[in-house]
Amino acid sequence: AEWKEIIRTAVDALQQGSVIGVPTDTIYGIACLAQNSEAIRRIYEIKGRNGNKPLAICVGNVEDIYRYCTVTVPDPLLHDLLPGPVTLVFERSGTLNKDLNPFTPLVGVRIPNHAFMQELALKCHEPLALTSANISSQGSTLTVEEFQDLWPRLALVIDGGRIGDACSPESRLGSTVVNLSIPGCYSIIRPGCALAVTEEILQNRYSLVMPWHPSYR
Template sequence: MQAKIIKVDCENPELAVIEEAADILKAGGLVAFPTETVYGLGADTFNPEAVERIFKIKGRPFDKPLAICISNVADLDFLVEEVPEFAKNIIDRFWPGPLTLIFKKRETVFSQATCGRATVGIRFPKNKITLSLIASVGRPLVLTSANISGIPSSIEAQQVLNDIGKNIDLILDGGKTELGVESTILDLTTAPPTIIREGAITVKEIEKVLGKLKVS
């Protein structure tokens, strides 16, 4: 059975559509939606079965952690052990935006999302559909690109449908994504911080704020 697709206004997401998607997520379903980078596949962070389903649908290795998507910096308080003082500058400069930050995690974060690691990647996107959806669910969402692992990430809803549409519950069609490039991943638990993946934000841009970085 193919996933349902609903068009959504990317500037003023329709409340009824967002609430329908949120209800699916709260019930353990999977929803694909646009971020400013690529289309993401989301699940309730605190539903281990839903998180595990993402790995299976994508064919993603079970040792490759997923990010957690928030809609407010205050959400960090119950997801990470601490926010290093130096990290506040990078948060102020690039959040919300296409940057995933890795912190030491709290025990409240299930190991299914982090693959048993002591760290967790956190993303605070600026896409209004994504932010509205997280707010409607009322808690952070696990987030990964909405595609089969190993193939290019989707930047349009039809690509998501063609790739994984048979295995998910709903696709929110907000049109083509703004950037079309995945988020940059920065590990803040190393000294100096380490660029795990360079994406929409360049190493040079981050080094202007934090100084010299390691590059994985």
């Protein structure tokens, strides 16, 4: 019951255009509704980041990816990588808010391997814009205390406990970001915390190649 209550409170805050602090499977994030332009402006202000750094979207299940992205890979590939610590970059569809990353035709999409985040995205019936819970260019955060300086600007902070291992630098890397917008190819935008396993799946299971790979003609 408590879980349902927290989800309901979070959905209400998001639907009012607020930005909230959330746990994910990799690091803490701040989230707002991707389709709410006012909330998008707010998330950039909170981060203190320039408007040219893209925000990823988070959806609740693989089917939702098709609404907001032009998918260039076989459906089983999506299910092999997601939910998980991976952000897949595709061309965006016309359904996605034009004010979200207006400077690029691409968008990164995530389904964190985290029941709370999946449920939250499903209950909102639209994607969440998601970015790390820290001031731009500062280290990523594994506990809510580590981004205490942002609390006053957030409508709600959901404490999911410590994420990962504080002693391991890998646990602060965030998701592996991979560009799949060119059919048959992939390129790594950010190595992140799941590079080896992601590349293994892309290369061995789906025979995707790097665009500058000698076998690419």
